[in-house]
Amino acid sequence: MSARLDAQMAFLMEADKLKAVTRATRNHDQRFENSAEHSWHLALFALVLAEHADETVDVARVIKMLLIHDIVEIDAGDAPIFGNVDETATKAAEAAAAERLFGLLPAEQADALLTLWNEFEANQTADAKFAKSLDRFQPPNLNLASGGGSWTDYNVDYATFETRLSPKISRGAPKLWTWLQPKVLAFFATR
């Protein structure tokens, strides 16, 4: 049992490094959000907002997905929504990171978390679609709360925002997009 617990702890202490991965979004206090606190925030979004999912979801599975969805960034870094990233290279780096990081765990736990992470990435099941939508819904809310955040830093206009975010948020949570859109429009109208 000790070797098993050693492996589990190796994974959990490696995961600590996600606290040092910086995102493009800013918190209320203007500090750039890190991917660990972002994952916590999203899990809380899932806990509170599950009723607004487009299809019925298993909240506990959505939360587990969100807790692990960004762990690959320990090796692959964060790819900002409004940045210009090579999507093929990012996907390959993230897949390798998932193998290495989840692979620190005992085999059956590694398989379970890798499968859950792949389900999130594939964005096809009700749980994954809702989790992905929350991952896209939270940053604009932080931008509104921090007076612009990544919209200002990346010089984003409303049309770019809508083109990039509307399909992604609407896919799993159209009601959240409907709630958000007028708030973002009002923000851009004042600039």
Add this chain to the structure above:
Amino acid sequence: MSARLDAQMAFLMEADKLKAVTRATRNHDQRFENSAEHSWHLALFALVLAEHADETVDVARVIKMLLIHDIVEIDAGDAPIFGNVDETATKAAEAAAAERLFGLLPAEQADALLTLWNEFEANQTADAKFAKSLDRFQPPNLNLASGGGSWTDYNVDYATFETRLSPKISRGAPKLWTWLQPKVLAFFATR
């Protein structure tokens, strides 16, 4: 429905402030951990280590408890394990904070999360005991990884560590205490 979602979002955006509550523990990179990323880390501990709970637990409930367990610190601040805190005053401040913060939510969600937080605080059910044990098990592991952390900052010796932490970790997860103890002993032996 919009008023309901307004209330849910008011809570979720207020919760963002937990990212600015600093703890006494340091991450790998020596930065003081904040309570939001701490909550994420603990939820991940629960996901991976549930099999080591003393009694059978409902992992999903333990995770939900850990996601919300520190939200009261937005109003009440963090009470360091090795600090000298007035426990009665802290408990009162945290209870008031729980009323205010969970009270931002629609009534039945406020009740559900307040009930879950009270269960965690009461530390009597299998789920709460395991959650509390993880909350005490993670910081010494960070201290080991950061070369001393809060033990160094608060000038803690091994006897003080064992007196304060052993009963708390052992209550819900004696196997985790058994695993940890020799590692901490070895660390203090080198000082």
